[in-house]
Amino acid sequence: MNECELRDLIADVRGGRLARRAFITRMAAWGLAAPFAAQILMHAGVAQAQSTAIPYKPTRRGGGGPLKLLFWQGPTLLNPHFATGTKDIEACQIFYEALVVFDPEGNMLPVLAAQVPTTANGGVSKDGRVVTWKLKQGVMWHDGKPFTADDVVFNWEYGRDPATAAVTSGTMTNIKMEKVDDYTVRVTFPAPTPFWALHGTAGLIPKHLFAPYIGAKSREAPANLKPVGTGPFKFVDFKPGDLVRAEINMNYHMPNRPYFDTLELKGGGDASSAARAVLQTGEFDFAWNLQVEDEVLKRMEDGGKGHAHIVPTGDLEFVQINLSDPWTDVDGERSSVKTRHFAFADVNVRRAFALLVDRKGIQEFIYGRTGIATANFVNAPARFRSPNTKHEFNIDKANALLDGAGWKKGADGIRAKNGRRLKLVFQTSVNGLRQKEQAVIKQACQKAGIEMELKAVTAAVFFSTDVANPDTNGKFIADLQMYAVTMGAADPLRMLDRFVSWEVASKANKWQGRNGSRYVSPEFDKLYRAAEVEMDPVKRAATIIAMNDLIARDVPAVPLISRTRVVGVANKLSVWTSPWDNDLAGLHSWYRVA
Numbered sequence: 001m002n003e004c005e006l007r008d009l010i011a012d013v014r015g016g017r018l019a020r021r022a023f024i025t026r027m028a029a030w031g032l033a034a035p036f037a038a039q040i041l042m043h044a045g046v047a048q049a050q051s052t053a054i055p056y057k058p059t060r061r062g063g064g065g066p067l068k069l070l071f072w073q074g075p076t077l078l079n080p081h082f083a084t085g086t087k088d089i090e091a092c093q094i095f096y097e098a099l100v101v102f103d104p105e106g107n108m109l110p111v112l113a114a115q116v117p118t119t120a121n122g123g124v125s126k127d128g129r130v131v132t133w134k135l136k137q138g139v140m141w142h143d144g145k146p147f148t149a150d151d152v153v154f155n156w157e158y159g160r161d162p163a164t165a166a167v168t169s170g171t172m173t174n175i176k177m178e179k180v181d182d183y184t185v186r187v188t189f190p191a192p193t194p195f196w197a198l199h200g201t202a203g204l205i206p207k208h209l210f211a212p213y214i215g216a217k218s219r220e221a222p223a224n225l226k227p228v229g230t231g232p233f234k235f236v237d238f239k240p241g242d243l244v245r246a247e248i249n250m251n252y253h254m255p256n257r258p259y260f261d262t263l264e265l266k267g268g269g270d271a272s273s274a275a276r277a278v279l280q281t282g283e284f285d286f287a288w289n290l291q292v293e294d295e296v297l298k299r300m301e302d303g304g305k306g307h308a309h310i311v312p313t314g315d316l317e318f319v320q321i322n323l324s325d326p327w328t329d330v331d332g333e334r335s336s337v338k339t340r341h342f343a344f345a346d347v348n349v350r351r352a353f354a355l356l357v358d359r360k361g362i363q364e365f366i367y368g369r370t371g372i373a374t375a376n377f378v379n380a381p382a383r384f385r386s387p388n389t390k391h392e393f394n395i396d397k398a399n400a401l402l403d404g405a406g407w408k409k410g411a412d413g414i415r416a417k418n419g420r421r422l423k424l425v426f427q428t429s430v431n432g433l434r435q436k437e438q439a440v441i442k443q444a445c446q447k448a449g450i451e452m453e454l455k456a457v458t459a460a461v462f463f464s465t466d467v468a469n470p471d472t473n474g475k476f477i478a479d480l481q482m483y484a485v486t487m488g489a490a491d492p493l494r495m496l497d498r499f500v501s502w503e504v505a506s507k508a509n510k511w512q513g514r515n516g517s518r519y520v521s522p523e524f525d526k527l528y529r530a531a532e533v534e535m536d537p538v539k540r541a542a543t544i545i546a547m548n549d550l551i552a553r554d555v556p557a558v559p560l561i562s563r564t565r566v567v568g569v570a571n572k573l574s575v576w577t578s579p580w581d582n583d584l585a586g587l588h589s590w591y592r593v594a
Contacts, residue, residue: 008192014288048190052108054576054589058259064592067260070284070568072274073429073459074241074267076466079224080203081159081166084512085463086486087167087204088580090288091265093584094246095142095229098202099152100132102580106381108197112136112147112204112230114183120482128192129537133201134184139253141206142234148181154207156200157441163215165510170497171199191533194540195491204230232258232588241460241587242267252588261589267460272296272432278306278568285592286575288583291433291484294368297566301472306570310370313579314380314487314495316369316560318479319357319426319441321350324518326425333507335476337518343407345481350555352401356444357558358393366436368441371561378548379562380579383537386545389552391559398448407449416451424479427455427471429462434482437560467510474511481516485564493531496547499556519556 012018015505058064075091099113107539108116114134117123123132139147160162160172163326176188177200187199209228212220221517233246237422244265248258266284274287275296280303290297290308297308326337343349359373378384407415407422415422426442428434435456442452455478457471462483470477487495497503501520527547534540551557567583569575572593576586 001472004497014112020426030165038299054103054300054586056257056589056591058160058256058591061252061256061258062261063252063260064259066262066264067286067590068284069263069265069286069288070269070274070277071265071267071288071430072271073289073463075244075265076240076460076464077132077224078227078235078238078244079221081155081164081168081205081218082224082465082512083203084465085461086289086484087267087459090582090584091244092203092227093231093582093587094233094244094263094265095227095231095235096203096205097229097231098204098585099135100197100201101585102197102578104578104580106580112139112311113201114455122164124196128194128196129189131187131189131199132180133185133187133197135185136253138381139230140226140251141208141230142249143206143209144251145206145208147204147206147230148182149185150182151207152185153177153179153202154211155204156212158210158218159200161204161215161218162509164218165512166218167512167514168203170494170503170514171202175199183193185452189576192535193533194535194537196491198494231262234479236262241305254588255457257588270430270432275300275308275568278570279303279308282306282570284568285570285573290566290568291370291431291563292566293366293433293436297370304571305369306378306568306573309567309569309575309577311565311579312380312567313491313563314378314564315484315485315565316374316377316487316495317437317482317563318377319482319558319560320473320476320517321353321556321558322476322479322517323556326479331507334470335505335518337504341479342420343417343424346405346552348401348405349407349548352398352405352448353445354555354558355392355398355401356448356450357441357560358444359391359560360393362440362497362560366440367561367563369564370566371563373457374559374562376548376562377559378495379414379552379559380487380492384492384544384548386548386552388545393444395444395447398532402448402450409449411448413449414451420453422449423451423453425453425455425484426463426480427457427478428482430456431459433491437482465510465512473516474505474513476505476516476518482560487580492544494530496528496544498532499524499547499551501525517556519554521550521554524550524554 013023072089075088080092097111100108114136116133156172156177159166159168178186180186209223212433232252234249236245236247238244246262246263271291275290275292277283278287279300282305324335326335330336330338363373375389376386407417409415438454445452461471498514499519503513503515505511505516531543574591576589
């Protein structure tokens with residue numbers, strides 16, 4: 001498929017000569033994922049298929065009894081603007097909602113929006129610079145106050161304030177948001193913006209409760225731990241890292257929803273015990289993020305209580321390399337961007353480490369059907385997947401690179417340079433699967449003369465935003481660390497901001513910056529800014545591939561596994577999930593089959 005063929009097909013859809021679904025099917029045959037195909041049509045002025053609701057059978061609100069969710073990483077906060085880990089984002093979605101969610105085909109479905117903006121309905125300007133959102137009327141916050149345009153605009157003001165130190169700031173800056181009337185909001189971008197759906201539209205919090213705490217007082221808001229949202233469930237109790245309890249919102253704005261009367265999200269344990277509690281014993285209805293060996297999952301499914309629900313995604317398990325010095329304090333800060341790592345400042349050392357990661361072995365012996373070995377940071381949608389990279393496991397090549405970099409083996413087999421041993425601290429969260437991945441990597445590193453100390457941090461700490469704790473992944477006081485990033489929306493640009501200079505995690509931003517490797521590349525920054533404004537889908541895909549290839553060249557991170565999303569679901573539980581949204585984005589439409 002070339003650019004001319006693509007444009008001809010778009011013209012056929014616009015002219016009614018080709019059905020929209022047929023276009024998406026043909027794109028899939030050419031390796032173009034459905035969400036991106038849907039975005040191509042929208043950018044070309046072809047209205048998306050309007051789906052007003054997620055399939056749902058119950059005919060009345062409530063009566064479904066309790067819903068029990070098990071998250072082996074317990075949430076530590078309930079403000080979506082501070083949610084650095086997926087477990088916190090998911091917990092926030094029990095209470096807080098977005099203007100839209102994404103279905104499995106990449107279409108936007110209205111939640112708090114009255115309709116999806118398009119060029120056809122006047123919601124998107126032809127030059128791609130202005131988006132006008134019509135809001136659903138009659139929506140109430142859990143305390144009875146009305147949801148209006150003032151709330152949406154406030155979220156923009158709250159998130160973009162540097163003193164707030166919100167993780168959502170990247171989607172709030174460089175835009176202007178204004179109230180048109182009580183139920184209309186206009187978003188203006190400084191340049192054409194091809195993927196505008198996530199700018200100030202998700203995890204909306206109420207102005208009347210958070211306005212007194214904007215900026216430097218943001219962490220003092222009582223509602224950070226006692227949420228008041230518009231979602232299907234109302235807050236009852238929260239014990240950080242342990243338990244979230246909620247009850248039905250009888251004034252919820254969608255008819256006959258929710259089905260369940262109460263909700264309990266239990267945190268703690270590990271992925272294996274969570275899988276067992278749903279698949280084998282039936283103690284819980286849903287288990288999140290089952291990062292468990294596939295053979296173990298299959299044995300548990302034999303228990304007959306539940307099944308592993310597997311969805312391909314753009315999520316990635318990767319090793320992050322610290323380019324700063326985690327062992328030197330500069331102005332009260334370790335891993336400061338002002339410092340350089342004693343070994344990883346040399347790109348050839350980073351490349352040697354990448355050669356010591358047996359990605360194929362990790363896939364075959366640990367992940368099975370739940371993950372695919374990859375050399376790419378971006379793996380989906382397929383159009384963005386680079387064909388220019390490959391992963392290789394080669395200890396001999398790694399040894400040669402380390403020799404050339406001046407790291408010589410001593411009598412004990414461990415390398416040293418300028419009197420310093422090549423000893424690395426490699427941290428990750430406590431997780432049986434991840435500890436096996438660590439062991440595989442350590443074994444190969446030992447053969448190359450690298451001494452490695454493995455560190456496992458409790459997930460509730462590792463993924464927390466506790467500025468006083470040295471073991472968070474944001475502070476990254478180690479040489480290497482491993483975790484997964486979730487792609488969420490059907491566009492990889494938000495995922496790639498983990499490598500832009502303005503997202504470097506630091507004391508100044510309370511370690512909320514998404515760039516934990518402290519990688520700074522003017523070349524990468526320039527490509528990112530170009531992708532932000534490129535409206536031509538073909539050129540934009542090429543730019544994103546170039547960004548991916550730059551990561552492969554400079555190695556601030558080593559991609560391991562392109563992960564599927566695996567959750568445990570009780571056999572009688574009907575869930576709605578999408579690879580382009582979080583697991584609980586469609587919680588309002590879950591129910592139990594009779």
